[in-house]
Amino acid sequence: MTLFVGLILVAVFLAFARLMFMERLSTLLALPLMAMAFVTIATVSDIAIGHQTEEDEHLSRFTEWRAYRSELQEAIARREELFSELLESAESELANKPITQAALKEWISQTQAQIGAQRSDLESRLQQHSNFFHKPPFQNGAHSEINAALDTVPVERLGTELKQIAYAADSEVDREAIEVALTRLRDDYAQSISAANPTTSVWADGFDYVGRYLGLTIRAGSLYLYATIIATLFGGMFAMYVSHLNIADRLVYWTAEFGGERPMLVALAVFLATAVIFTSVGGLGTVIMIGTIILPVLRSIGLSPIVGAGVFLIAISMGGTVHPVSRRLWMDFYQLSAQQLDPLLWTMVSIYFATGIAWIAWGSRKTLLSSFQSEPIADARPALHVPPYLMIAPIIPVAMVYLGEIDEIVAFTLSIAYMFICVASREGAVRNLAKSLIQGAQAVVPPVMLMIGIGLLIVALQTPPVQGYMKPLISAAAPENRWAYIAVFALFAPLALYRGPLNVWGMGLAVSAILIGANVLPPAAVLGAILAAGMLQGVCDPTNTANVWIAGFQGISVNRILRFTLLPIWLAAALAVVIFAFRYVPA
Secondary structure (H helix, E strand, C coil), X not given: CHHHXXXXXXXXXXXXXXXXXXXXXXXXXXHHHHHHHHHHHHHHHHHHHHHHCCCCCCCCHHHHHHHHHHHHHHHHHHHHXXXXXXXXXXHHHCCXXXXXXXXXXXXXXXXXXXXXXXXXXXXXXXCCCXXXXXXXXXXXXXXXXHHHHHCCCCHHHHHHHHHXXXXXXXXXCCHHHHHHXXXXXXXXXXXXXXXXXXXXXXXXXXXXXXXXXXXXXXXHHHHHCHHHHHHHHHHHHHHHHHHXXXXXXXXXXXXXXXXXXXXXXXXXXXXXXXXXXXXXXXXXXXXXXXXXXXXXXXXXXXXXXXXXXXXXXXXXXXHHXXXXXXHHHHHHHHCCCHHHHHHHHHHHHHXXXXXXXXXXXXXXXXXXXXXXXXXXXXXXXXXXXXCHHHCCHHHHHHHHXXXXXXXXXXXXXXXXXXXXXXXXXXXXXXXXXXXXXXHHHHHCHHHHHHHHHHHHHHHXXXXXXXXXXXXXXXXXXXXXXXXXHHHHHHHCHHHXXXXXCCCCCXXXXXXXXXXXXXXXXXXXXXXXXXXXXXXXXXXXXXXXXHHHXXXXXXXXXXXXXXXXXXXHHHHHHHHHHHHHHHHHCCC
């Protein structure tokens, strides 16, 4: 039965992958829907299996949950029984005859010792069960309700209220005050009986079981990447401010002018400048803004449209690899420290750089250069003068994060403050800053929604029901040694194309979560494989909006970009897989 349910979950995964691949369903919807489907199928299967196997030696998850619920109700009943006994004792011993302060204190001491011993025993028994629906720091789980459930019976209040009466008395205790306190506690006891003891049928517990896991997925999943989401908002505001200040386009113009008329040098300078810009900004708007400048520059020196497109795309992916927001996402998703993550990212940057140099060297050969391709650079010059000290703004947050080990949010905030100080004397500087902050936050709503979906999927795949059914299949199929890792991820790296299962911003994250959940590969090895496959997605994928715009601007088709870039980028991705295999995967 476990294998059958696992195959159903795999079928659900493949169905969503197909819908995303065929672009019938957006990733923004596919990831949360997949998470809900996984949890629903797994928990309903737990109920079916659990109801059939209650007599088995090894209890199912649902059967154990019912056992916990039953024992919790039994604990409440024992508390009610003790409370009833203590009320009767108090009424017979305290309310019907004169009582001294010393005698009342002694009775209270004995009662509190009895209450404390029972509560410790009940809590110990209940906490031996699994802490269902537990996801720190987002949800406390089933154990958090033990105290609240036991407190529905006001046993401890009996000793507390009588103690207040005892300390308020001189020698003889006011019997009327005792009677009032006992009456109030008796009324609370009657209410607790009506509020406790909910139905414990299979159907009621089943709905509760499924509903709690769905609630856990929605709540904890929405908050799972909260640090990345906030960093994305600040990164969007920073990127929009850079755009409004014309820093990025002026930087490209400056590097092109520095290169003169030497194609190799100009292409290299533009490549590096673009990579630097995309270390801290991103989005299609930035691609269009920078592309309308550098692509004519590259064509003016004789580079063919396909070569210019490749230079631009490799540079974008190279810079985006170390973007502070992406770095925070990988740290949160894969649970890697900065010391573990940064060497991996800089290895990817080195491979992108080597690939870019090789691409430029091939594309700038004299046999490929053509004056027929030469066109004058568009005269869309920046409207404002950009001083040199402002042009370093794109690298400030990256330097702070990687060299200063400063948090991404703080780095973006300080960088925005630096840029504002540089232009504070300009007319409308405050208005420009406010507009940039608002528009920047609005621009990153789609990736924020995607990250919420990613969080839901991560939490869903980490729940015990889903893991219980998926882990055996993934453990059997996943590569567990170095050579299998190389064979699988190097050979199938093109599966990142067309929103495939290794797509770094879609199904690739689902694959990662499953592999990490199955504990068959180190998280760094999983991330390395996904980033390596992501090279093909970032540079070659015809479904990327950047590729579509660049192809249209260059007068070529997106499939032509794919045909020319596929082989070299695939080889670079395979090289990355080999490096990560020897670094992270045991032999």
